[in-house]
Amino acid sequence: MQRILVVGPSWVGDAVLAQPLLKLLHARHAGPALDVLAPPWTLPLFERMPEVRRAIASPFIHGDLKLSERRRLGRELAREGYDQAIVLPNTFKSALVPFFAGIPRRTGYVGELRWGLLNDARRLDPARLPRMAERFAALAHPPGAAPPLPLPVPALRANEAARRATLMKLGLESPRPVIVLCPGAEYGPAKRWPAAYFARLARELAAEGWEAWLVGSPNDAAIGAEIEGASGGACRNLCGATTLGEAMDVLASARLVVSNDSGLMHVAAALGKPVIALYGSSSPAFTPPLSPAAIILKLDLPCSPCFRRVCPLGHFNCMMQLTPERVSAAVRSARIA
Secondary structure, eight states: EEEEEEEEOOHHHHHTOOOTHHHHHHHTSSOOEEEEEEEEHHHHHEEEEEEEEEEEOOOOOOOOOOOOHHHHHHHHEEEEEEEEEEEEEETTGGGGGHTTOSEEEEEEETTTBBBTTTTTOOOOOOOTTTSHHHHHHHTOOTOOOOOSSSOOOOOOOOOOHHHHHHHHHHTOOOOEEEEEOOOOOOOGGGOOOOOOHHHHHHHHHHHHEEEEOOOOOOOHHHHHHHHHHHSSEEEEEOTSOOOHHHHHHHHHHHEEEEESSSSSHHHHTTOOEEEEESSSOOOOTSOOOOOOOEEEEEEEOOOOOOOOOOTTTTTOOHTTTOOHHHHHHHHHHSSOO
């Protein structure tokens, strides 16, 4: 049996987009022993991927070198006898543990000072592999081979008992259909639909019989409170009130999800939920939700996508002109099971 260690990404959305790679590894090696080393905050995702045997917490935070600790972890993992490591982040530090573990084949893209740490170093051709998920998936194959298209779709395991327990804990049982709104985006405000628009959408949906819940990280708590207040109580703010695992349970309870281009957008898509994805400064050509049930809303303005954290022109038209009326129309047209 092939034993493979994947060093996973640090971002929630990127972790979801790594699942096609894991599926392709299983198909190519007929059921390998596949472990993932990743930051603690992404482990709930990998634990819900059936392809993963074990999700291992990486104790290192962004910026930490901690060379002796990485050497110690590498020596511990050496006992697993991995045949290959696939390193998804492009940093020097992310390639150290597989090197210290003595894993014979260490695969990844050429990044910062990684020669020697990786002995199966690939050069990325962005034109040939325009999407992040394709770049990850290509590492399942020999150098130069393109991943099969369409890629396998990410699919997180649902846990019905956990879902019911989470709803009970949060007091969220509702006889009405649930729509989850995800107003956050960790990268910056240029990716966030205006709070006033989310509030207006929540009021309209409440009048049509929907139950609206806001889901996000602790960093989104203030935005969630603003939306909840501006909606006149038409939505319930759960931003910062859930773990990632609980957020997945809440998303699994939704009939429909409206989200900025964020990690939770990818999570909702991987849970099989119809998603209306709102794009401003970023582009669905690079990180689209990998789901046939996703509706992408964006304005093809001359200045977008700019991939900036804050609108460099000051007008934020890519989101300001994406009106609540347009999103409401997409909600009505969505294929809802």
